[in-house]
Every structure is written in C-alpha cells, then in structure tokens.
Amino acid sequence: MNFNVDHSIVSTVVSELHKVCIARSVIPILSGIKIVASKNGLKLTGGNSEIFIEKTIPLELNGEKVVEVIEEGSVVVQSKFINEILKKLSGNVHVQADLNNAIRIQSDEVVMKIPGFCAEEYPKLPEVHAQQSVELPLGTIKEAIQQTIFAVSKNDVKPVLTGVRMEFEKGKLICIATDSNRMSRCELPIPSELNKAFVVPAASMLEVINLKEADATILSILQEGNLLVMETEHTKLVSVLIEGNYPVTQGLIPTGYMSSITLHRKALQNGVDRACVFSRELKHNNVLLKLCDRTTISISSSSTEMGMIEERQKVVHMVGLDSFEITLDGKYLVEALRGIKEEFVEIQFNGAMKPIVIKPAQSNTYVQLISPRRTH
Amino acid sequence: MNFNVDHSIVSTVVSELHKVCIARSVIPILSGIKIVASKNGLKLTGGNSEIFIEKTIPLELNGEKVVEVIEEGSVVVQSKFINEILKKLSGNVHVQADLNNAIRIQSDEVVMKIPGFCAEEYPKLPEVHAQQSVELPLGTIKEAIQQTIFAVSKNDVKPVLTGVRMEFEKGKLICIATDSNRMSRCELPIPSELNKAFVVPAASMLEVINLKEADATILSILQEGNLLVMETEHTKLVSVLIEGNYPVTQGLIPTGYMSSITLHRKALQNGVDRACVFSRELKHNNVLLKLCDRTTISISSSSTEMGMIEERQKVVHMVGLDSFEITLDGKYLVEALRGIKEEFVEIQFNGAMKPIVIKPAQSNTYVQLISPRRTH
Structure with a gap:
C-alpha cells in the first residue's frame, strides 16, 4: 500500500473515527482503524461493539485532488496513535505499508515508522440486503x-x-x-x-x-x-438495534386539557433554570409552576439549606380553567424547552397528578410529556 | 445592608473569588464570600488557606455608576451558591441583608431569599506594615x-x-x-x-x-x-509564603559551552512535541537531539510499542565543537520553549551528562536548564 493524502482531510476523518473506536481492547486490532487504498481513493473504518463507521475519501473533493494512490492495499493502524500524530503534522502525508504491515508515514522532513496489523484480521462488516430504504x-x-x-x-x-x-x-x-x-x-x-x-x-x-x-x-x-x-x-x-418490547406510547398523549397556557419559551427556560439552583439538594430539582391569575405564572422552588427563589412571568395566552399548579423536575422541563425552537410554547395541564404536555404553540408534530413529582 | 450593583461587574468579581474559595469546609463560613457595603462602594473577599483575595467595586467605573449603596453593612454568603445564581441573572441586582443575616436578592421579576452568615465571624486578614514596597x-x-x-x-x-x-x-x-x-x-x-x-x-x-x-x-x-x-x-x-531552604542556584548556569546552536524556536517546539508522542510508554518522554552536521539537527524518539519518529531541522547558526548529542525529557523541552517568545532560540551543550542551557538567542535575562536523561 502506498498513497499520498491531504493532511487536513485525513486528520479530520481519523479524529471522527477515533471517537468511536474502542479505547483499549484485549484484541489490539479492534481498537484500530482499517485503511484501504484502492483506485477510487481511501476507505477508513473504525468502531465499537455498537456501531461501525466507514468513511470514504475520494480521489477528488470539490474539484481538488486530495488523494493519490500509488499502490493499492490495506492495513490496520492503532487509532489513538494515528489520531494523535496526525494532529501534529501538516501538509501532504505520504503513507506506505509493506507486506509485514510495517507502516512508514512521511510529512515534509518528518519520518515515522510504526507497526500495523494485517487488514484481513479486522472484523468484516455484515452486509445488509434490505430492499426498502x-x-x-x-x-x-x-x-x-x-x-x-x-x-x-x-x-x-x-x-x-x-x-x-x-x-x-x-x-x-x-x-x-x-x-x-x-x-x-x-x-x-x-x-x-x-x-x-x-x-x-x-x-x-x-x-x-x-x-x-x-x-x-x-x-x-x-x-x-x-x-x-x-x-x-x-x-x-x-x-x-436494541431488542426488547418498547412500551406502548400510543394513547399516552391526552387529547384534551383542563387548562392550557402559552408562554415565552426562552424566558420560561431561563426562569426554570434559575429555580433549579435552589432545588438541587434532594437531587430532584423540584420546581413549582403555579398560575397566579390568568395573566401571570409564578415559577418557584425552595430548599431548607439554600433558601428560596420566586419569579413571575407573563402568560401570553390562556384557555380553560384557572387552576394550574404542578411540581415538576425542573431539569426535565429545561431539556424539554431546549428542544423547542419556536418563540412560544404551550403547556397543557390535566390536574396536579397527571403529566403535563409541552409543545410549540400551534403545532402538534412535536409533543413532550413530563410526569409531576409527588411532593409529599 | 442594602445596595444595587451592576450585574455583569458583580458576577465577574464573584466568579473570580469563587475560584479561590474553599469548596467544602467544616466551618461553612470559610467557604463563603464576605461582602462589605460602605459609602465608597463594595468590597468582596474570598480565599483559602494559602491566599485571600479582596476585590473592590467602586461607586463609579469609567465614569459610569455601577454601585448604589442605600445602607452600609456586611454579610457573608456561600460562594458556590451566589456564583451560580449570579450567572443566571441579568441587569441590575438589588441586595439586602437584615440583622439576622437573611439575604434578599432581586433582579427584575426574580426574587431570592437565602441565608447568610455574620460578617464578624469571617476571619480577619492580617495587616502588613512593611515599609518598602x-x-x-x-x-x-x-x-x-x-x-x-x-x-x-x-x-x-x-x-x-x-x-x-x-x-x-x-x-x-x-x-x-x-x-x-x-x-x-x-x-x-x-x-x-x-x-x-x-x-x-x-x-x-x-x-x-x-x-x-x-x-x-x-x-x-x-x-x-x-x-x-x-x-x-x-x-x-x-x-x-513557603518557608524552608531554597537550593542555591547561583553558579548552576554554566558560563561557557562546548557547542552552541541556534534554531527556529517554534519549529523546534513542534518537532519535539511530535517526538513526545513516540516516547510516552515509560512516562519519560525521552527525546534525542543530535547534530547531523553543522547545518542540520535530528530530533528523534522511539518506543518498542509505538515505533519511531525522526525529523531533521536546519541549524540557523552554530558555534563550537561538532559533537552534540543529548537525550532529554521532551515535555520539559516543550515547556521551556513555550516560555520563550523570540523567533530564535539558542541551545548550549556541555557534554551528554551535563544540563543544556536554553535561552532566547542574544539575551541572557531569561535562561533555562534541563538535565539530560540517562538512557542506560
């Protein structure tokens, strides 16, 4: 095997593969990256027990020559090591492997000789022949x-x-x-x-x-x-894939609500995030959302050690009953709100013991449920 | 105590103090930040057993009003907590402490009540009266x-x-x-x-x-x-200060040399850094510097597990004998070179068993010594 490759491209690919490679393995070749040089370019593979990633570097990218294959072949190289050394090189990288899998890497005036493994011993990825993609x-x-x-x-x-x-x-x-x-x-x-x-x-x-x-x-x-x-x-x-019976989720999302309030998403997220600071001691992040009147909601939490926090925010829109009081895991609520990109968020309430529904206002394609915390 | 303070200024000061505060202490007040409000502004203090830092926030900074003291006073507040909550606020911060050291912090619609400690119980910093500063x-x-x-x-x-x-x-x-x-x-x-x-x-x-x-x-x-x-x-x-007898360092720096070579500082640093990758297995980072001829130096290292690396660099200037071959801890050499800002660095050699001298070319005010490694 013998090829030249552009440094910045190969080092990006190797660092992406390195992240999924097993750090340490009884079988050293399993923590390696397989490199195959063919007339179409390079193919690099790395992985762990859950996922394998195969990356192709074609001869040309955006009209620029990035790989030159002088002799086809393949070899496996320790991922940690090749990743680290590539980061410290620059310019063109010339890679050669002989029949004993000894690898020689040269970049400008820098010459390295490192041991490799036989590519034949690297696990073969199973083929998938499914018809419908x-x-x-x-x-x-x-x-x-x-x-x-x-x-x-x-x-x-x-x-x-x-x-x-x-x-x-x-x-x-x-x-x-x-x-x-x-x-x-x-x-x-x-x-x-x-x-x-x-x-x-x-x-x-x-x-x-x-x-x-x-x-x-x-x-x-x-x-x-x-x-x-x-x-x-x-x-x-x-x-x-993970095997097993996934719980039935159909029907979990309530179709109606007792009350529904619309709030500024970002302001709510910041407010709940602040409240979480005060509710950390029990590892529960209990945060209380409570409607003050039809135009104001209060976000609060307290702990014996740290004290209490309360803030009020404007309700943008409200439908249904005035009763709205629920204690939630604030961290869950912050994560739920972070998933939403829209400016306004709708929260539907069905009683203090029922999960609340969180979704972008005027949309039903993205819906989240959070169960309340029992506070007593 | 009762004052208003600009959020961005107080949160920067508190986060700087928080870094030196003791994270957890048997005496909770020792992991706190002391806040003193007086007619001149605020004074915040935090520290650990080695160092205390006192920061002043004056009433005005760059002509802008940043503190307004309504009532003088002092209190101690848990550093971890105040640091975290200040990061999540914005705008003006209003702080009040009553006679029981209960603290009330308000920023816009957000109200917090947290317990504080009596400032009298916070350790007093010793006074230093030295005449000569x-x-x-x-x-x-x-x-x-x-x-x-x-x-x-x-x-x-x-x-x-x-x-x-x-x-x-x-x-x-x-x-x-x-x-x-x-x-x-x-x-x-x-x-x-x-x-x-x-x-x-x-x-x-x-x-x-x-x-x-x-x-x-x-x-x-x-x-x-x-x-x-x-x-x-x-x-x-x-x-x-640390008490004890510091070793005598005078006379350690040799006044002459067998040979002296001048190199590009940054190129040498990168080269030695690369070589370190190959010499890590013994935790020794052994890197060999060897003069090839009067214009070229070779930087190399090797390990049985990882293989070897060698690169050559141009010698910019050379004085003295041609013999120059020394094995060093590459990490030490990289750190030494990082301390130098100048483009060229001079390395003085006095034999493979004597420390080398590293200094910016044409300067004697910054000098470093590194002892060689025994390789056998």
Missing part, C-alpha cells in the same frame, strides 16, 4: 434526533428505553424517547410507504448528529434484522 | 511568572520547590523555579534597591496571572514575615 435530508433527521434523544433513559434497567425508537408508518417517521418519567415524540412527513419500527442505541444516534456533512446531504436508512445502516455519499454507519 | 507594571510581573512557574515541582516532597522564588537585589528582580531536573530563571530590571528573597506558592502566583486588569496597571508588592501582599487599584492578594 428511506431517504431523508440529513438536517431533518438530525433535528428529529436532537428533539428526542435527551429523553432516553440514562440507566440500563430497561435497555430498550436507552435507545430512540424510530417508527415508520406510511408517509411519516415518528421518533420517540422515554425514560418512564417523561416522553418526547417528534413526527416527520416522509415520502415512503415503509412500515416498520425499531430502537436505535442513543450512542449511534449521537453519531448521526455528529456527522459534519451539509444538512441537505441525503441520508439513506436501511434496516434488516438487528442491524441499521445509515449512509451518505462519504459515510456509512452500521449500528446494532 | 516594590511597584511594577502588572504585565511585566505576569510575564516573569509565566516564564518560570511551569518549572516548579509538582510533588510535595520538598515543599519549597513547589513555589516560585522571588529574589530582589538592588535594581533587579529574579524569578526562579526548579524541580531539581530543570530550572527556569528570569531577570527583570526594577527601580528599587530592595534586598530580600522569598518563595511564593505556585497557586498564588497563578492568581496574579489570572488578574483581568490591564497590563499597564501598577502592582505593588509588599512582604513581611511569612506574608506577601500584592495590590492593584481594585484587587488585593494576601498570600502565605
């Missing part, structure tokens, strides 16, 4: 993931809750995440008649968010068995 | 500290080596730091005939570097017994 702009799917992923369960008691559920129904994709105390649900129209549902590990979904490619890039999604393949022009992600 | 521009003293502090010892075996030694001799100030394997020495001309020497804890020196005031601000330095007071217009630092 869904194609979506990367920006759209990123947004749907960002609007739900924070609500996944952070502990492994119910593994299926640690992932984001993707439900394909004719003409739409629904993303759902829940940790039993809160739920986030986002619905997108898609040009597909696919009908299936699966749960993707949160870590794999994060890798989709981390993709550096333009929002307009098309991401194709393909599922078969317990594997999910997501692919753009230069990147292929192969993730396992 | 030295006055220096803050920027100058910051630079001298930055050029030496990295060389202090990182372990407590010899406590006196964990500090920066300041030696005042007639007309000059010498800052020295050493951990026995390397030494950094910086000399400044000063308009003072003071003659004394003391060792300041590195943590206190860092607080001088962290001061946000302009480089031209005058810092006055005053020492008495085991205390050092450093003061600018709005900040007063009171630090303990």
Whole structure:
C-alpha cells in the first residue's frame, strides 16, 4: 500500500473515527482503524461493539485532488496513535505499508515508522440486503434526533428505553424517547410507504448528529434484522438495534386539557433554570409552576439549606380553567424547552397528578410529556 | 445592608473569588464570600488557606455608576451558591441583608431569599506594615511568572520547590523555579534597591496571572514575615509564603559551552512535541537531539510499542565543537520553549551528562536548564 493524502482531510476523518473506536481492547486490532487504498481513493473504518463507521475519501473533493494512490492495499493502524500524530503534522502525508504491515508515514522532513496489523484480521462488516430504504435530508433527521434523544433513559434497567425508537408508518417517521418519567415524540412527513419500527442505541444516534456533512446531504436508512445502516455519499454507519418490547406510547398523549397556557419559551427556560439552583439538594430539582391569575405564572422552588427563589412571568395566552399548579423536575422541563425552537410554547395541564404536555404553540408534530413529582 | 450593583461587574468579581474559595469546609463560613457595603462602594473577599483575595467595586467605573449603596453593612454568603445564581441573572441586582443575616436578592421579576452568615465571624486578614514596597507594571510581573512557574515541582516532597522564588537585589528582580531536573530563571530590571528573597506558592502566583486588569496597571508588592501582599487599584492578594531552604542556584548556569546552536524556536517546539508522542510508554518522554552536521539537527524518539519518529531541522547558526548529542525529557523541552517568545532560540551543550542551557538567542535575562536523561 502506498498513497499520498491531504493532511487536513485525513486528520479530520481519523479524529471522527477515533471517537468511536474502542479505547483499549484485549484484541489490539479492534481498537484500530482499517485503511484501504484502492483506485477510487481511501476507505477508513473504525468502531465499537455498537456501531461501525466507514468513511470514504475520494480521489477528488470539490474539484481538488486530495488523494493519490500509488499502490493499492490495506492495513490496520492503532487509532489513538494515528489520531494523535496526525494532529501534529501538516501538509501532504505520504503513507506506505509493506507486506509485514510495517507502516512508514512521511510529512515534509518528518519520518515515522510504526507497526500495523494485517487488514484481513479486522472484523468484516455484515452486509445488509434490505430492499426498502428511506431517504431523508440529513438536517431533518438530525433535528428529529436532537428533539428526542435527551429523553432516553440514562440507566440500563430497561435497555430498550436507552435507545430512540424510530417508527415508520406510511408517509411519516415518528421518533420517540422515554425514560418512564417523561416522553418526547417528534413526527416527520416522509415520502415512503415503509412500515416498520425499531430502537436505535442513543450512542449511534449521537453519531448521526455528529456527522459534519451539509444538512441537505441525503441520508439513506436501511434496516434488516438487528442491524441499521445509515449512509451518505462519504459515510456509512452500521449500528446494532436494541431488542426488547418498547412500551406502548400510543394513547399516552391526552387529547384534551383542563387548562392550557402559552408562554415565552426562552424566558420560561431561563426562569426554570434559575429555580433549579435552589432545588438541587434532594437531587430532584423540584420546581413549582403555579398560575397566579390568568395573566401571570409564578415559577418557584425552595430548599431548607439554600433558601428560596420566586419569579413571575407573563402568560401570553390562556384557555380553560384557572387552576394550574404542578411540581415538576425542573431539569426535565429545561431539556424539554431546549428542544423547542419556536418563540412560544404551550403547556397543557390535566390536574396536579397527571403529566403535563409541552409543545410549540400551534403545532402538534412535536409533543413532550413530563410526569409531576409527588411532593409529599 | 442594602445596595444595587451592576450585574455583569458583580458576577465577574464573584466568579473570580469563587475560584479561590474553599469548596467544602467544616466551618461553612470559610467557604463563603464576605461582602462589605460602605459609602465608597463594595468590597468582596474570598480565599483559602494559602491566599485571600479582596476585590473592590467602586461607586463609579469609567465614569459610569455601577454601585448604589442605600445602607452600609456586611454579610457573608456561600460562594458556590451566589456564583451560580449570579450567572443566571441579568441587569441590575438589588441586595439586602437584615440583622439576622437573611439575604434578599432581586433582579427584575426574580426574587431570592437565602441565608447568610455574620460578617464578624469571617476571619480577619492580617495587616502588613512593611515599609518598602516594590511597584511594577502588572504585565511585566505576569510575564516573569509565566516564564518560570511551569518549572516548579509538582510533588510535595520538598515543599519549597513547589513555589516560585522571588529574589530582589538592588535594581533587579529574579524569578526562579526548579524541580531539581530543570530550572527556569528570569531577570527583570526594577527601580528599587530592595534586598530580600522569598518563595511564593505556585497557586498564588497563578492568581496574579489570572488578574483581568490591564497590563499597564501598577502592582505593588509588599512582604513581611511569612506574608506577601500584592495590590492593584481594585484587587488585593494576601498570600502565605513557603518557608524552608531554597537550593542555591547561583553558579548552576554554566558560563561557557562546548557547542552552541541556534534554531527556529517554534519549529523546534513542534518537532519535539511530535517526538513526545513516540516516547510516552515509560512516562519519560525521552527525546534525542543530535547534530547531523553543522547545518542540520535530528530530533528523534522511539518506543518498542509505538515505533519511531525522526525529523531533521536546519541549524540557523552554530558555534563550537561538532559533537552534540543529548537525550532529554521532551515535555520539559516543550515547556521551556513555550516560555520563550523570540523567533530564535539558542541551545548550549556541555557534554551528554551535563544540563543544556536554553535561552532566547542574544539575551541572557531569561535562561533555562534541563538535565539530560540517562538512557542506560
């Protein structure tokens, strides 16, 4: 193997792969990055037990020559090491590997010789032959993931809750995440008649968010068995799926309400964030939302050690009964509000013991539920 | 106590003080910030066992009114808490404390009530009455500290080596730091005939570097017994000094050399930094500098696990014998080079078993020594 590659491009790709590579493994080759040089350019692969990422560096990018392959071949190199050394180089990088997998890297006056592994011993990615793929702009799917992923369960008691559920129904994709105390649900129209549902590990979904490619890039999604393949022009992600029975979420979202108030989203988020400072001692972040009158809401919290905070905010619009008093986990509420981009947010109340509904005002495609805290 | 203060100013001051406050203390008041409101403005104090910092917020700053004192008084408030809550406020902050030290903070529509402590119970800073103070521009003293502090010892075996030694001799100030394997020495001309020497804890020196005031601000330095007071217009630092016998460093710096080479400082620093990647396994960072001929130097390192790296750099200027081959801790060398601002650096060699001298070319006021590594 023998090739030249542009430094900034290869070091970006390697640092992206390095993040998913296993840091330390009994089998050293598993913490490596596989490099394949062919007449079409370079292909680099790295991964862990949940996800593998394959990145392509073509011969030309935006009309500029970035790779020159002098001799085809392949090798595996320790990810931590190649990542670190590439960061400290600049200019053109010349990589050579001999039949013993000894690698020689040269950049200007700097020469390195490092041991490599035989690429044949690197695990082969399973092939997925599913017929039906869904194609979506990367920006759209990123947004749907960002609007739900924070609500996944952070502990492994119910593994299926640690992932984001993707439900394909004719003409739409629904993303759902829940940790039993809160739920986030986002619905997108898609040009597909696919009908299936699966749960993707949160870590794999994060890798989709981390993709550096333009929002307009098309991401194709393909599922078969317990594997999910997501692919753009230069990147292929192969993730396992989480097996298990996902709780039924249909019907959880109430169709009516006792009262509904509309508030400034950003102001509410800041107010609840402040209140959280005062409610940390029990690790509960209990924050009380209480309607003072039809035009004012009070956000408050208190703790014996730290004292109390109270602030009032204007209600923009109100429908229904005057009673509205609920104690919530303030951190959940802040995260829910952060997922919303719109200026105004609607909060629907169905009694102090029922979950509240949080959604952008005048929209039903993005809905969140948060269960109240019992305070006694 | 009752005052109004500009949010951005008070939150900057509190966050600076918070960094030196003890995080958790058996005596809660010791992890607090003392606030004194008087007709001249506010005075805030925080600290730990090594250093106390007192910050003044005057009634006016740059012609703008920033404090309005309605009623004089004082109180102590938990530092962690006040720091966190101030970050989440904006605009004008109104602070009131009653006779029971209960504090009420209001900013716009946000009201907080928090418990405080009696300011009388906060430790009183010792007074220093030394007659002779030295006055220096803050920027100058910051630079001298930055050029030496990295060389202090990182372990407590010899406590006196964990500090920066300041030696005042007639007309000059010498800052020295050493951990026995390397030494950094910086000399400044000063308009003072003071003659004394003391060792300041590195943590206190860092607080001088962290001061946000302009480089031209005058810092006055005053020492008495085991205390050092450093003061600018709005900040007063009171630090303990480290007692003990500082090693004699005079005479350590060789007056001649076998050979001397001048190199590009930044290129050398990058080269040694790269070489360090390959020499990490023994925690030794062994890097070999070797003269190839009178115009070229080779920087190399190797490890059985990682392989080897070698690069060549041009020698800008060379005096003396052709023999130059020494193994050093590359990390020490990188830190030494980072302290130098000049474009070219001179390295003086006195044999493979003697320390090398590193200094800006054509200057003798900033000199560093690094002992070689024994490789066998």
